[in-house]
Amino acid sequence: MTTLEAAADAARDNLTALESEAIHIFREVAGEFDRPVILFSGGKDSTLLLHLAIKAFWPAPVPFPLLHVDTGHNFEEVIDFRDRVVEKYGLRLVVAHVQDWIDDGRLTERPDGTRNPLQTQPLLDTITEHKFDAVFGGGRRDEERARAKERIFSLRNAFGQWEPRRQRPELWNLYNGRHRPGEHVRVFPLSNWTEADVWNYIAREEVDLPSIYYAHQRKVYRRDGMWLTEGPWGGPREDETVEELTVRYRTVGDGSCTGAVESTASTVEDVIAEVQASRLTERGATRADDRLSEAAMEDRKREGYF
Template sequence: MTETHPPVALDAGPDPALTALESEAIHIFREVAGEFDRPVILFSGGKDSTLLLHLAIKAFWPAPVPFPLLHVDTGHNFDEVIEFRDRVVAEHGLRLVVAKVQDWIDDGRLEERPDGTRNPLQTVPLLDTITEHGFDAVFGGGRRDEERARAKERIFSLRNAFGQWDPRRQRPELWNLYNGRHKPGEHVRVFPLSNWTEADVWAYIAREKVELPSIYYAHERDVYWRDGMWLTEGPWGGPRDDEEVLRKMVRYRTVGDGSCTGAVESTATTVAEVIAEVQASRLTERGATRADDRLSEAAMEDRKREGYF
């Protein structure tokens, strides 16, 4: 996403399915702008949040995006992703709010987990920052194909005053009509990519020539095998004595806390090659590469009930 004008396809014919998904997402952004006072877009620099930002730019062009961005930074991110995040924010003149998990650890509001992973620690900083800034609508890049708990959620997902999700309070969404009503202190999570699949995301990235962090494409990296995934060393720690470090050609299907986000062996260095891999895969990206979703059968749903995305 290096261009400062709305990117358009130059060499690909229109795909009606992608065009319909794009139109739906743009409609959702504009609905939120009309219904809510203080929306914010979650932006980590990952592919789904980058796609969200791309769609937001299209939705409001030639005006600037009217919302700030928010990143809950675990401190265990990949350097390539943070560099990309900051560059995109600067190029588009956007305002980025960063909630650092480390600040919550330093002042005692959170404690490090024994396993070292910080992904589950994002909930409290997220909810505190939403309250501090008075955000009443929070855009996220969640998709229904990622995980079974996300498949249950509506595009407009009401959260109570404690940021918690109750599946029993789901509202019907018929004919693209969205109910954004909420009481003081409540807020709504908004998922414009709900109906997209991983294959749709990559097809749209190809069509629109959306730039992504380099780690989404195959590259050489030192990795070690743990819990069925290739992990890499970082500020979150490294291999145990019995874990051998190998140099592999890998790429990341999703990015998050480095302690629990695995790479997959790959030779896909282009968008077309990534699309071919995605189409051949039998595992969702989170199921294949996110250890935090393997804690229990309902790991994601439990975290969502507490306020996680």
């Protein structure tokens, strides 16, 4: 066996182990909790979560609903993809519209126009309203420092907040889902995956994704070192010039703070090669909301955002 063949076998074994771990976590939650839900935005990580959930319970349907906190500033291609997936698999989708919280005064629009930080309250209110006791998220430890120290089962108190001293050890893949009434557990089956793992698995399983993950022509303008695009969240300022470039998105979220990267990667294989050459995680490269302060994501985790 050549060195390249050995490396390919090792990569396949790694993906199989990661898949097995994630499927085990889904089944563990199904056995331990009464009302789980999967956070689903239509992005690559939540789409991968759903794919793994389908495999975990096939041929039975996925026994959990999906929950999307819709900022109203999402990319149209992603929302269209979300709705197609829900219809294709006959899933139940719960949508919490941030606009509803703004309209009734529970939230106030931010001066900078970004709504990503406004997702926390709608998320917590919806978890409480539906009495969800386990919430699957697509967070990975390689994305950002605040996520790197998360457990796979992350206990949240009755206010939805993360308390470091109450997190449990997870030795030998034993997960403790015990919680008091009103508390819930965030569950991260992709914790041990990297961005490269995600894309290699997408290639292996031929997982469909929104088109904006691949290279396309788009009118963009430069702000804070990122290529942003015009949308319902606003557009360029007077001193910002619009250009038409070939770009793609490494991550998707609120369009006001999610940047594109210049890229000609039009296939999964092209994206994999690009990701392997990158020195920045997708969030570090293209998410302005993570740059609000040194501890932006840590603060939002404590508040209950992820």
